[in-house]
Amino acid sequence: MALSRPGFSVYLTIGFPEPARFPQALEALEACVDFYELGLPTARPKYDGPTVRASHRRVVARGLRGLEALRLLERTSVGKPFTLMAYMEDYAGSLRGLMEAAASAGAGCVLLPDLAFDYPGELDRYVEESERAGLRPCFFASSRFPHAWLQRYAALDPLYIYLGLQPATGVELPIAVEKNVRLARRLVGDRYLLTGFAIRHPEAAAALIRAGADAVVVGSAVLRALEEGGVEEARGLACSIHRAVHSAARGAA
Amino acid sequence: MVPRYWYNIVADLPEPLPPLIDPLDDEESRIALLVRILPSRLIDEEYTLSRLIPIPERIREAYARAGRPTPLLRAEGLERALGVSGRVRIYYKYEGALPTGSHKLNTALPQVYYALLDGAEEVATETGAGQWGLAVATAAAMLGVKATVFMTRSSYERKKPRRLAMQAMGATVYPSPSRVTEAGRRALEERPDHPGSLGLAITEAIEYVLGNPKRRYVAGSVMESVVTHQTVIGQEVLQQLPEEPDYMVACVGGGSNLAGFTYPAIGMRLRGEGFEKTRFVAAESAAAPRLTKGSYRYDGLDTGLVLPLARMYSLGKDYVPPPIHAAGLRYHGAAASLSLLRRLGLVEAVAYGQEEVFEAARIFARSEALLPAPESAHAIRAVIDIARRAPKGTVIAFNLSGHGLMDIDAYETLSSRIVEGRLPEPTGTRR
Numbered sequence A: 001m002a003l004s005r006p007g008f009s010v011y012l013t014i015g016f017p018e019p020a021r022f023p024q025a026l027e028a029l030e031a032c033v034d035f036y037e038l039g040l041p042t043a044r045p046k047y048d049g050p051t052v053r054a055s056h057r058r059v060v061a062r063g064l065r066g067l068e069a070l071r072l073l074e075r076t077s078v079g080k081p082f083t084l085m086a087y088m089e090d091y092a093g094s095l096r097g098l099m100e101a102a103a104s105a106g107a108g109c110v111l112l113p114d115l116a117f118d119y120p121g122e123l124d125r126y127v128e129e130s131e132r133a134g135l136r137p138c139f140f141a142s143s144r145f146p147h148a149w150l151q152r153y154a155a156l157d158p159l160y161i162y163l164g165l166q167p168a169t170g171v172e173l174p175i176a177v178e179k180n181v182r183l184a185r186r187l188v189g190d191r192y193l194l195t196g197f198a199i200r201h202p203e204a205a206a207a208l209i210r211a212g213a214d215a216v217v218v219g220s221a222v223l224r225a226l227e228e229g230g231v232e233e234a235r236g237l238a239c240s241i242h243r244a245v246h247s248a249a250r251g252a253a
Numbered sequence B: 001m002v003p004r005y006w007y008n009i010v011a012d013l014p015e016p017l018p019p020l021i022d023p024l025d026d027e028e029s030r031i032a033l034l035v036r037i038l039p040s041r042l043i044d045e046e047y048t049l050s051r052l053i054p055i056p057e058r059i060r061e062a063y064a065r066a067g068r069p070t071p072l073l074r075a076e077g078l079e080r081a082l083g084v085s086g087r088v089r090i091y092y093k094y095e096g097a098l099p100t101g102s103h104k105l106n107t108a109l110p111q112v113y114y115a116l117l118d119g120a121e122e123v124a125t126e127t128g129a130g131q132w133g134l135a136v137a138t139a140a141a142m143l144g145v146k147a148t149v150f151m152t153r154s155s156y157e158r159k160k161p162r163r164l165a166m167q168a169m170g171a172t173v174y175p176s177p178s179r180v181t182e183a184g185r186r187a188l189e190e191r192p193d194h195p196g197s198l199g200l201a202i203t204e205a206i207e208y209v210l211g212n213p214k215r216r217y218v219a220g221s222v223m224e225s226v227v228t229h230q231t232v233i234g235q236e237v238l239q240q241l242p243e244e245p246d247y248m249v250a251c252v253g254g255g256s257n258l259a260g261f262t263y264p265a266i267g268m269r270l271r272g273e274g275f276e277k278t279r280f281v282a283a284e285s286a287a288a289p290r291l292t293k294g295s296y297r298y299d300g301l302d303t304g305l306v307l308p309l310a311r312m313y314s315l316g317k318d319y320v321p322p323p324i325h326a327a328g329l330r331y332h333g334a335a336a337s338l339s340l341l342r343r344l345g346l347v348e349a350v351a352y353g354q355e356e357v358f359e360a361a362r363i364f365a366r367s368e369a370l371l372p373a374p375e376s377a378h379a380i381r382a383v384i385d386i387a388r389r390a391p392k393g394t395v396i397a398f399n400l401s402g403h404g405l406m407d408i409d410a411y412e413t414l415s416s417r418i419v420e421g422r423l424p425e426p427t428g429t430r431r
């Protein structure tokens, strides 16, 4: 799988807002995303912010969790490339199974946001298991992160390096995120740099692209829109940010 | 010359720093709440990828006015007193030379300045020994804002000189637990004679700040940004040290002075630029032995769980340490970066009891003619132990994070014990 530059992605927890309505949500967003970032529902979304945490809680309460969620995905036509997000904590003993299931579901990679923080010694095993299953690795970094790790990521030829701009998903603090993107760009060279966390507005997304990001992903804002305004509102938000991302890239070219 | 940059070790750590988190089942985010608590620019410095952070010109000027760079001194008197002259060379960075008498002013100044940039009219904080509170009161007086300080009750009662100094500079000082906040009133109901704890005083200060948007909280230690400000010490040390030490030693409360003193050197080690043989030693109090006896895990930064959770060495957020004279070392946890370095074995830790620490303080006072803060005396204790065992040619550097001129109460207790013959004359000293 290759990702377009620039790229715009939406994060959804698989099965949100309801397992029965999830396919419809995906379909509604399709015209305005370049790829999806889909979360395997977990009971312990430990590093996520309140909106994403609540989305996991809700889906898990409907009885959908972990790899079972992939079955829902099989019954849905996902019209765009997608990657998966899961917590290593849930799969530390069954990484191979996770990667094989992800590959057969058609994912491009599996992002494990807790890998670097809680299982730093397992990075190589993760890369091996990804490649063994025919996937590329993809990596999570935060806005306070060792430079040598970003360079190590870059050397492993990932599908993308995800830079979490804020301390948690959906939480916006006064952080000079564009400055961090410029620095990350210098450290990862021409690797695909995906940025996310608390992006809600087209202007903010465009600014990140101009600062050197290849792509942005929007999660909490879309989940909230889906919940509060339904698929139309979520689509409206996604399409406005998609347009901003693509025109910012044209402006920069 | 006053350094132009602070050093952010997170950029060079051998492993990524675990993030701050919200408790899992929280509907609201404590992380999101930080924006109403902390100065914005401090939050930005907490979440930066930059290795070097430029020190604002206004703060460099304030540093210079306050007496930076502080001196690095050779402790020849101590070497003689220990009988290690010609065998071991000991240096110390003297942060007590700052007008508030300790390293705490290094971060009080930028934080109060950042609060002003947000349009705040008042800063609030907690303090144990009062060193931090005094630094905040001083920075607030220098920059023209009001300061409110929640001082742990045991210190409020015993550390009168520092409390009076804060009040003289215009700060409002409450004993914590206080009746000013909900958290304080609750603690007093449960235990009317509550001696206070730093964790609880933090909760009080934050509750107070949340009560008015014109207030900002300023943090004395533990946060990465605060630790980063203290690296002004270690940046100067790199310019001042005539030789690479075998040991760099500092005491640990939240970890800011140890980090400030050692991180620039540890950073060089991590980048392969020197300090390969240096051992970095944290001296803590046996009354709050987080690095030697605590566990590495996610825990609350404050007792009331207003703040997010951090992964650190901790004794538990509800830990109430026994009252000791080195009140500044009684926090239950340690900075996340320091905790990670400790877990990876790059920083070693030792814990000392009060008596052996005061013995060290007395040896130092008599040999160097300088009264150390009880906190700093923990580092001196470690230095003395290392020096006595060290092979010829060993070089030791330590951070004298503060003087003890306002901790006379502690020395009074100590000297009355000596007079009563309850504390033996220090052994092995030659004067």
Ligand SMILES: Cc1ncc(COP(=O)(O)O)c(C=O)c1O
Pocket (backbone or CB within 6 Å): B102, B103, B128, B129, B130, B131, B132, B220, B221, B222, B251, B252, B253, B254, B255, B256, B257, B258, B327, B328, B329, B373, B375, B376, B401, B402, B403
């Ligand atoms: C003189 C002195 N040294 C050291 C400390 C310990 O703090 P930290 O480890 O955060 O530097 C304190 C804290 O109050 C102090 O007053």
